[in-house]
Amino acid sequence: MTTAESQPNNDAEKLASEKVASDEMQDLVKKDYKWGFVTDIEADSAPPGLNEDIIRFISAKKDEPEWLLNWRLDAYRKWLKMTPPEWAHVEHPEIDFQDIIYYSAPKIDENAPKSLDEVDPKLLETYDKLGIPLHERAALAGVAVDAVFDSVSVATTFQETLKEAGVIFCPLSEAVKEHPELVQKYLGSVVPVTDNFYTALNAAVFSEGSFCFIPKGVRCPMELSTYFRINQAKTGQFERTLIVCEEGAYVSYLEGCTAPQRDENQLHAAVVELVCLDDAEIKYSTVQNWYPGDEEGKGGIYNFVTKRGACRGARSKISWTQVETGSAITWKYPSVILQGDDSVGEFYSVAVTSNMQQADTGTKMIHLGKNTTSTIISKGITAMKAQQSYRGLVKVNKNAENARNYTQCDSLLIGETCGAHTYPYIEVRNPTASVEHEATTSKVSEDQIFYCQQRGLSEEDAVNVIVNGFCKEVFRQLPMEFAVEAQALLNVSLEGAVG
């Protein structure tokens, strides 16, 4: 198992960073879902429903080339022949795909803003509320932010620094125009259009997303991140992300999502594709905080996402780290195809479900090359009436010599009415493989909480300490700035779950 990137060297530093985390936590504990508001900007949106006209509308709005429109239409026609999958351990009312708006963009001038001064101040206010600083401070912090508001990218910063390094980081719609050969080469190569019902839908109507290309030997000089927000009622967010690292390249990508309180369910069917050539590495981190629905289970986002990474090159590495606390329903399996010899795949996950949330999540590690390694650490926390399932596949192909896998999946239950389920699939077709699977299920015991309280910690602090301890291994994998947010999010998500 790899070690974290920026692990403190001494105890004092470590304690200091933990202190920061619990301060943040104290503040957030007092608040409701603080991102529950709506921007009242007149949106330029399509009527609800899906047909070829809508797809042409989307494509035209984005001024896309013919080949991409055809790609979309082809996907749409295939989608029409498919049916939604029903094998996941989740329940939801049938989705009416004709009752969704597939394109929504805030009104902007024909001349796109060239600097932040030109951006609609209301939008900037939105980003402010979400805690995304699109101004000089962000530059000093060294984090480039590609802010996507509904279906249109608003501002991309730090292009200069990235440009110097040769890194391409831009909205997918821009990449289609500026780097069509790259997009055509890789789009749909890791997640085929017909992989599943939702990837086909995404291919037809994807609205926006990021394109990131790191050329040979380049180590991307800063953490890249993208923020999303679903605003318009009944607007499905169908973003598409494509990240490619050429030989010897490295990038660390952060994805963080927030969404406002809504009454209608909102579908989020994204697709993320990662490609690593020889000796390349992609570290993809996600902190997901979509609106989870209220205590009755009403409202909330449906997060049906397909994420996959292809370790095409030898000695390449792809690492997925996720903290999923939101959404009414989460259905995702960030996976790695270990094609290259000596390639490495990792999956670190903390999933929190409370109230009436449901999650069926996990990963797939497909061992194809020789001497490949995969590590899976999954921590599920479930409370109240929530249901959570870990579903993982470790597959070792016939010719995959010396494959190694270590899986640890732990569930923590808080309260008497929640459920945790595990569905591990292990398929090994090569006798030299070594596959280890460990699983634990435990409850936050009243005795543990009482012990903490008797030492002076409040009940909430006690749960926080115990739960964060449970998730420590995964949080350690997150880039520093996300680790703090993640711990805070965890606590907010479990507010009211105990006692």
Next chain:
Amino acid sequence: MSTPLLEIKDLHAVVGDNKEILKGLNLTVNRGEVHAIMGPNGAGKSTLGNVLSGREGYERTSGTVLLDGKDVFEMDIDERANEGLFLAFQYPVEIPGVGNHYFLKAALNAKRKYHGEDELAAGAFLKLMKEKMALLEMDARYKSRDVNVGFSGGEKKRNEILQMTMLNPKMALLDETDSGLDIDALRIVSKGVNSMRDKDHGMIVVTHYQRLLDHIQPDFVHVLVDGKIVKSGDKSLALELEEKGYAEYEAAA
């Protein structure tokens, strides 16, 4: 005359389905005093600790308990702790994933915050922890091990005393701290407890065996039988109990 650290008057308490365990317990602990409580199983020794600390499932039905003049039953569990009440558990729980130092620092700072003090800086905290661990002859590795996880019985008890010396409670109740300790562990744990004896601190040591009281010499010894203190005396009472047992007191109760 200063306020007693702990003043228990006619305490009645029930456990679970209203089973009365404490039936009018009286006890006063002044600053600087160490009291020992001995008694047969089922007498209510552990119940006393649980009622004082506020554990769920234990209910005071009548009587009063004042901690340095403050009504204990007006306070939450953590408030009582921050006001200076510490319970060294007989069977300390394990808390996987939570490092010993992280846990202690959180507890220490919670207390400081409660009293309007600044949090202790990481460096100062580690220094303090190192000092107390040395006193208790604990290997440095215990600093970062998860709280009580994989600890032997004796190691857990030592960890309880470590917490006690670090949190510095004015009133500590040690619930059968000697159970499961070998001779060396007993010596070390006692060393830790004795290091806190002074004119400002009070302690209650609950035990079955006289042996502990050789190391931690009490100022007062009480016999707890059937939910009440039936006899009090000085440390010679413990020797007497060792010889004769509780029969005399059980018959009278």
